[in-house]
Amino acid sequence: MSKVTTTREGEVLVVTLDNPPVNAFSTEVRNAMAAAVDEAANDEGVKAVVIRAEGRMFSGGADITEFGKPPVHPTLPELIDSIENLDKPVVVALNGTALGGGCEIALGCNYRIGIPATKIGLPEVKIGILPGAGGTQRLPRVVGVEEALPIIVTGNPVSSKKAEAIGLLDRIVAPENLRQEAIAFAREVAGRSEHPVSSKRTDRIDQHDPGVFKAFREKNARRLKGLDAPARCIEAVELATQLPYDEGIAKEREFFMELVMGDQSKALRHVFFAERQAGKIDGLPRDAVPLPISKVGIIGAGTMGGGIAMNFLSAGYDVTIVEREQEALDRGVGIIRKNYDATARKGRMSAEQVDKAMGHLTTSLDYQDLADCDLVIEAVFELMAIKKDVFGKLDTICKPEAIMASNTSYLDVNEIAACTSRPEQVVGLHFFSPANIMRLLEVVRGDRTSPQVMATAMDLAKKIGKVAVVSGVCHGFIGNRMLAKRQEQASELLMEGARPAQVDRVLTDFGFPMGPFQMADLAGLDIGWDPDKTSSSSVREVLCERGRRGQKTGKGFYDYDENRQRTPSDEVDAVIADFAVKSGKAQRDISDEEIRERQLYPMVNEGALILEEGVAQRASDIDTVWVNGYGWPPHTGGPMFWADTIGLDTVLAGLEKHGMEVSPLLRDKAAKGETFNG
Numbered sequence: 001m002s003k004v005t006t007t008r009e010g011e012v013l014v015v016t017l018d019n020p021p022v023n024a025f026s027t028e029v030r031n032a033m034a035a036a037v038d039e040a041a042n043d044e045g046v047k048a049v050v051i052r053a054e055g056r057m058f059s060g061g062a063d064i065t066e067f068g069k070p071p072v073h074p075t076l077p078e079l080i081d082s083i084e085n086l087d088k089p090v091v092v093a094l095n096g097t098a099l100g101g102g103c104e105i106a107l108g109c110n111y112r113i114g115i116p117a118t119k120i121g122l123p124e125v126k127i128g129i130l131p132g133a134g135g136t137q138r139l140p141r142v143v144g145v146e147e148a149l150p151i152i153v154t155g156n157p158v159s160s161k162k163a164e165a166i167g168l169l170d171r172i173v174a175p176e177n178l179r180q181e182a183i184a185f186a187r188e189v190a191g192r193s194e195h196p197v198s199s200k201r202t203d204r205i206d207q208h209d210p211g212v213f214k215a216f217r218e219k220n221a222r223r224l225k226g227l228d229a230p231a232r233c234i235e236a237v238e239l240a241t242q243l244p245y246d247e248g249i250a251k252e253r254e255f256f257m258e259l260v261m262g263d264q265s266k267a268l269r270h271v272f273f274a275e276r277q278a279g280k281i282d283g284l285p286r287d288a289v290p291l292p293i294s295k296v297g298i299i300g301a302g303t304m305g306g307g308i309a310m311n312f313l314s315a316g317y318d319v320t321i322v323e324r325e326q327e328a329l330d331r332g333v334g335i336i337r338k339n340y341d342a343t344a345r346k347g348r349m350s351a352e353q354v355d356k357a358m359g360h361l362t363t364s365l366d367y368q369d370l371a372d373c374d375l376v377i378e379a380v381f382e383l384m385a386i387k388k389d390v391f392g393k394l395d396t397i398c399k400p401e402a403i404m405a406s407n408t409s410y411l412d413v414n415e416i417a418a419c420t421s422r423p424e425q426v427v428g429l430h431f432f433s434p435a436n437i438m439r440l441l442e443v444v445r446g447d448r449t450s451p452q453v454m455a456t457a458m459d460l461a462k463k464i465g466k467v468a469v470v471s472g473v474c475h476g477f478i479g480n481r482m483l484a485k486r487q488e489q490a491s492e493l494l495m496e497g498a499r500p501a502q503v504d505r506v507l508t509d510f511g512f513p514m515g516p517f518q519m520a521d522l523a524g525l526d527i528g529w530d531p532d533k534t535s536s537s538s539v540r541e542v543l544c545e546r547g548r549r550g551q552k553t554g555k556g557f558y559d560y561d562e563n564r565q566r567t568p569s570d571e572v573d574a575v576i577a578d579f580a581v582k583s584g585k586a587q588r589d590i591s592d593e594e595i596r597e598r599q600l601y602p603m604v605n606e607g608a609l610i611l612e613e614g615v616a617q618r619a620s621d622i623d624t625v626w627v628n629g630y631g632w633p634p635h636t637g638g639p640m641f642w643a644d645t646i647g648l649d650t651v652l653a654g655l656e657k658h659g660m661e662v663s664p665l666l667r668d669k670a671a672k673g674e675t676f677n678g
């Protein structure tokens with residue numbers, strides 16, 4: 001079946017794209033589309049054209065899997081030019097999302113009609129490139145510079161309402177009438193002598209405020225620091241205001257080729273496909289179909305319990321939260337409401353949506369109220385004895401087919417499962433704080449967890465908007481186990497003379513949102529600290545004993561002012577120096593390079609061990625964990641992809657230079673010149 005078909009509706013030629021799952025403009029589609037344009041051009045009976053698509057969206061854009069390969073003609077720019085140069089009006093019918101090349105095709109048409117669910121965007125910057133089929137030159141000509149810049153530089157789509165308001169959509173119709181309305185629109189304009197041609201328009205672009213580019217660059221400088229694509233995006237739009245269309249498009253092509261061959265785009269494309277691959281479980285039996293889940297129980301209304309509940313409430317599931325005391329329950333529900341109100345204030349949810357979500361929430365002090373839940377997630381204190389007690393109770397209450405999940409972030413899921421009569425129904429669902437925001441979900445597969453429970457967990461993760469990654473059972477699973485290696489080195493480096501600010505700066509320069517000591521201050525230094533048992537046995541203990549428990553006490557590894565601005569602390573430096581003397585470690589000046597190597601290389605090595613042990617299915621899963629859960633800069637691809645980029649022999653040499661452990665897998669792959677991501 002051809003991916004592009006044409007049908008005649010009187011004098012209108014209807015061109016239909018059908019290339020599931022996302023109607024990507026692959027080589028085959030472009031060829032077939034070019035043939036349809038020729039058909040329209042050569043058939044005198046055709047007075048107008050409608051371009052439409054089958055499926056749940058108009059198009060996800062160019063076929064990203066073809067990037068990096070030699071271009072095959074007609075390229076997307078050539079196809080769009082042929083549509084724009086057709087001497088008959090073209091109406092595009094956007095039956096849903098139109099992204100990247102899909103949006104650029106629409107910009108090449110004379111008229112655009114959509115439905116309420118239509119979203120239009122140019123997300124290329126998210127994969128480290130810029131719109132390469134005229135988007136940077138046509139969009140500002142259609143919607144003006146002020147509207148085009150954020151669309152292109154953020155990569156976030158606009159709604160149909162916004163698109164209509166800025167002139168990107170001409171009409172919005174009911175989904176069931178889209179095809180007919182598009183044909184009627186085509187007939188209506190067929191009689192006109194002139195039609196709007198995006199590349200020739202100047203009416204919008206001439207009106208722009210010349211200072212807009214400087215202001216935009218300044219406003220976004222911090223967020224875009226170190227990223228190649230956004231800078232080129234801004235430059236291309238700026239050139240659209242300064243150069244004739246043909247010269248502007250030539251610059252766009254030049255920037256596109258430079259970026260698509262660059263390391264940042266390769267890394268971001270890796271992250272794109274890694275996230276999608278992560279959702280797949282190797283070797284999952286075909287009959288392992290997801291169980292139906294409609295009612296979810298959550299034990300614990302603390303920070304994690306509340307955040308986890310919000311994911312399900314927002315997705316329309318009925319949720320019952322159980323706590324031991326009414327006061328804790330009220331506090332937890334209060335925080336959920338407060339978080340929703342904050343989201344609504346930011347315009348990301350309507351008041352109706354908040355009420356609807358809260359309407360799905362039930363609270364209880366009685367485990368019995370969980371008896372008819374399809375899934376129960378435990379989010380209680382991180383102590384094995386408490387976890388076992390909870391699962392022991394759940395085992396006597398939950399219905400046979402119920403899934404019992406633990407939100408533990410470190411503990412042995414097998415040991416937890418073993419205290420039930422149905423370990424095959426037990427799985428780890430490790431959410432990340434704040435759980436209603438963080439996209440990552442580690443799905444921890446116990447030795448006895450059934451394939452159906454795994455399939456259900458992965459399916460559910462997608463439904464609540466999470467990026468799920470399968471992890472086997474080990475201490476700290478994938479993310480925290482690797483994080484421990486970095487934290488270990490960070491503490492060591494302090495003993496040898498580095499300062500918290502230096503260690504943190506090396507990681508923020510690398511692209512992390514914050515370093516280990518900033519993170520510790522944000523999370524609180526007293527996690528796991530017991531004032532009754534404290535014994536000044538570590539820098540952290542001494543800081544806690546001195547009331548330096550992090551941002552919440554206005555001081556931790558740093559001092560904080562009323563605006564939470566941090567400054568290094570002489571008191572902390574003195575505590576560190578004192579411990580260094582006790583540890584017999586000579587203090588010395590340590591280079592940024594050494595700090596970076598000693599924090600990042602051991603993580604890569606631990607990743608290799610995790611692969612060897614089969615705790616992670618694939619190296620790209622480890623990258624997905626770190627990019628979505630721990631702030632690893634996506635434009636470097638994640639720890640394993642980054643190691644591949646700099647060379648495993650470099651990582652090996654660095655580990656040996658610092659006298660660190662080297663995993664057999666890393667040593668072997670380095671010797672063979674191989675990579676983790678194949």
Ligand code: T1G
Binds near residue numbers: 062124
């Ligand atoms: N090319 C190739 N494969 C794609 C693809 C694309 N553009 N988009 C999605 N897929 C695959 C994806 O890997 C997955 O495969 C399946 O489709 C379903 O995707 C010249 C140069 C469209 C919002 O950046 O954001 O146009 O895992 O699970 O959640 O300027 O996919 O099943 O084997 O994500 O419903 C610009 C990328 C391209 C958009 C749908 N476009 N895609 O989300 O499904 S560059 C983008 C998305 C470009 C021009 C330039 C999302 C989606 P598999 P999915 P979804």
